Amino acid sequence: MSLLAADIRAFFAAARKELRQQRRYPTLFLGLLFWPVLLPASWVLMGHAYSGNDPQALAAFAERAGSTNVAGFVFVGYAMYMWLSSLLWGSGTALRQEQVRGSLEAVFVTPASRLVPLFGPGVATLIPMAATFVVMGVALWVLFGVVPPLGAVLQAAVVVILGVPALYAIGTLFAATVLRFGEVAPIVQLIRGMFVLACGITFPVAMLPGWAQVWAWLMPPTYIVEDLRRVLLQGAGLAEVAPHVAIVLTIAMLTALLAIAVFRFLETSARRSGMLSRF
Amino acid sequence: MTVAAVETKDLVKVFERGRRTIWQRIRREPDKRDRFRAVDGIDLVVEPGEIFGLLGPNGAGKTTTMKMLATLLIPTSGTIRVLGIDPLTRPREVRARLGAMLSGERSLYWKLTGRENLEYFAALYHVPPGETKARIANVLAAVKLADRADDYVERYSTGMRQRLALARALLPNPPLVVLDEPTVGLDPQASRDLRDRVRELKAQGRTVLLTTHYMEEADQLCDRVAIIDHGRIVALDTPAALKRTIRAEEVVHLEIALDGDERPVIDRLARSATVARSERSNGTLAVTAHCASARDFVPAAFDAARSTGATIRHVEVVPVTLEDVFLAVTGRALRE
Ligand SMILES: Nc1ncnc2c1ncn2[C@@H]1O[C@H](COP(=O)(O)OP(=O)(O)OP(=O)(O)O)[C@@H](O)[C@H]1O
Numbered sequence: 001m002s003l004l005a006a007d008i009r010a011f012f013a014a015a016r017k018e019l020r021q022q023r024r025y026p027t028l029f030l031g032l033l034f035w036p037v038l039l040p041a042s043w044v045l046m047g048h049a050y051s052g053n054d055p056q057a058l059a060a061f062a063e064r065a066g067s068t069n070v071a072g073f074v075f076v077g078y079a080m081y082m083w084l085s086s087l088l089w090g091s092g093t094a095l096r097q098e099q100v101r102g103s104l105e106a107v108f109v110t111p112a113s114r115l116v117p118l119f120g121p122g123v124a125t126l127i128p129m130a131a132t133f134v135v136m137g138v139a140l141w142v143l144f145g146v147v148p149p150l151g152a153v154l155q156a157a158v159v160v161i162l163g164v165p166a167l168y169a170i171g172t173l174f175a176a177t178v179l180r181f182g183e184v185a186p187i188v189q190l191i192r193g194m195f196v197l198a199c200g201i202t203f204p205v206a207m208l209p210g211w212a213q214v215w216a217w218l219m220p221p222t223y224i225v226e227d228l229r230r231v232l233l234q235g236a237g238l239a240e241v242a243p244h245v246a247i248v249l250t251i252a253m254l255t256a257l258l259a260i261a262v263f264r265f266l267e268t269s270a271r272r273s274g275m276l277s278r279f
Numbered sequence: 280m281t282v283a284a285v286e287t288k289d290l291v292k293v294f295e296r297g298r299r300t301i302w303q304r305i306r307r308e309p310d311k312r313d314r315f316r317a318v319d320g321i322d323l324v325v326e327p328g329e330i331f332g333l334l335g336p337n338g339a340g341k342t343t344t345m346k347m348l349a350t351l352l353i354p355t356s357g358t359i360r361v362l363g364i365d366p367l368t369r370p371r372e373v374r375a376r377l378g379a380m381l382s383g384e385r386s387l388y389w390k391l392t393g394r395e396n397l398e399y400f401a402a403l404y405h406v407p408p409g410e411t412k413a414r415i416a417n418v419l420a421a422v423k424l425a426d427r428a429d430d431y432v433e434r435y436s437t438g439m440r441q442r443l444a445l446a447r448a449l450l451p452n453p454p455l456v457v458l459d460e461p462t463v464g465l466d467p468q469a470s471r472d473l474r475d476r477v478r479e480l481k482a483q484g485r486t487v488l489l490t491t492h493y494m495e496e497a498d499q500l501c502d503r504v505a506i507i508d509h510g511r512i513v514a515l516d517t518p519a520a521l522k523r524t525i526r527a528e529e530v531v532h533l534e535i536a537l538d539g540d541e542r543p544v545i546d547r548l549a550r551s552a553t554v555a556r557s558e559r560s561n562g563t564l565a566v567t568a569h570c571a572s573a574r575d576f577v578p579a580a581f582d583a584a585r586s587t588g589a590t591i592r593h594v595e596v597v598p599v600t601l602e603d604v605f606l607a608v609t610g611r612a613l614r615e
Pocket residue numbers: 273274275277278294295317335336337338339340341342343344492
């Protein structure tokens with residue numbers, strides 16, 4: 001068995017272990033059902049309150065957002081938010097817990113690649129995330145009567161899947177810094193806030209000042225959320241969003257490489273300073 | 280020529296002590312943290328097939344040494360060979376051949392069952408999928424945990440967790456096992472049990488390197504012991520040979536009540552034995568003396584006390600232990 005095959009097996013074992021641990025705290029899944037519906041719904045109602053469903057107001061929204069479908073717009077934005085948040089927290093928290101519990105050293109004395117504990121736990125966030133998306137879709141239909149055509153939903157699923165590496169890489173980049181800083185929660189909060197502001201989560205990117213828009217288009221979530229809206233709400237096809245997908249995948253790769261480099265560097269420096277066992 | 284299981288030369292690990300505040304960093308003040316040598320020039324050769332013990336008090340540098348062998352720490356200087364491999368340049372090869380039990384029970388996933396823990400680590404140790412089941416059954420049997428394998432680790436006793444951690448270390452079927460304080464926190468029964476497991480490892484032909492601060496453990500379990508203090512090896516030999524260096528057959532602990540200066544009593548006692556340690560607290564003087572024969576020394580001690588106006592309150596005669604060796608080479612008690 002080659003080393004790579006063995007490491008891939010170790011990677012899936014890490015994901016499995018994480019899912020098993022998650023399963024032992026079923027109440028965690030309650031939050032999965034609750035927030036993804038409540039938060040965006042309140043924004044949608046707020047939007048309706050502002051516009052009074054006045055055609056002129058809706059036209060103004062459509063001009064900036066590309067569609068009159070306020071509920072669809074907000075729900076897609078929030079889906080991205082939930083996804084970002086779970087990956088930003090997920091990988092870092094998993095690594096952090098290993099560090100605090102003391103199992104990280106036990107993992108580090110095995111011959112498995114260091115990328116296994118770095119990337120493995122993130123996989124466990126994917127299944128709950130898929131569940132969240134389904135819940136949000138159902139809520140959108142039940143509460144606001146919005147039902148995108150099946151074809152659009154399938155295409156959106158493709159956009160999501162192609163977006164996974166990018167979000168994964170961002171989450172992993174943060175996880176890597178756990179080795180140095182221990183507690184990364186405050187940084188994650190800050191970054192998440194930035195993403196919310198910059199990536200068109202609850203309002204169109206067009207509303208940002210020009211200089212901020214430049215930054216927005218450097219962040220993968222901006223593209224993914226925009227593409228999802230185009231596919232789901234404006235009837236765009238995959239071919240039309242393909243250039244964006246290419247950009248997102250490129251940024252993903254660069255981010256992942258950066259994450260690996262940061263992790264490598266911090267691991268070596270932790271082995272030098274004795275930081276591995278401190279937290 | 281056989282390769283040593285572990286060989287270190289002039290191994291040094293320097294840590295920084297104290298802290299540097301963000302304010303000091305921002306103002307770029309000079310770094311005032313003192314650097315100290317947690318491991319200060321250790322030369323070791325562990326032969327294949329032996330149980331080798333590192334015995335020393337808290338903070339002696341035992342764990343630090345083990346972590347350097349297990350590739351968790353990079354030495355500041357010096358060389359290491361583990362089974363002939365340099366952990367600095369070929370860490371993955373060392374990890375694949377080394378069974379390490381370092382932080383024991385804390386290093387397990389408590390929300391998983393024992394078996395689930397082992398399944399995960401078997402994958403990390405690159406055990407081939409076809410062998411995983413048998414390998415896990417093997418290591419569980421080796422630590423006598425097979426019947427509780429499907430219980431959550433959070434429901435284990437400390438001793439069971441410690442044994443599970445040992446089972447995990449055996450997953451790669453390693454020729455060398457390093458154990459950091461394997462019996463810490465265990466009751467006497469569980470400790471004895473774990474020591475039996477360790478002896479079995481030796482019987483299977485594995486080399487065991489362990490640390491402990493229990494002298495009985497080092498004495499009973501180890502073929503050879505290195506006594507380590509302040510990051511240095513202060514004595515290294517078989518337990519029997521170490522005890523012979525005391526050049527005494529027996530150790531006598533005395534508790535003496537006295538008012539004035541203790542020096543006259545100690546001087547008198549020193550005429551008929553080696554006073555290894557004396558400690559005064561208020562009106563009581565505790566003395567540890569090494570002597571050839573307690574039968575000769577104890578009456579002499581009573582004479583000495585009487586002639587200096589002191590009273591012996593308590594006498595205890597014990598055989599020489601590694602504790603006394605430690606006392607003799609460092610002047611301090613192991614348990615302080
Ligand atoms: N990660 C670290 N960073 C800084 N100092 C450390 C670190 N690990 C250990 N030390 C220091 O190094 C010295 C040796 O510690 P070590 O853990 O090796 O001792 P030990 O012999 O294992 O003791 P014990 O019996 O208490 O486990 C101690 O003074 C400790 O404070």
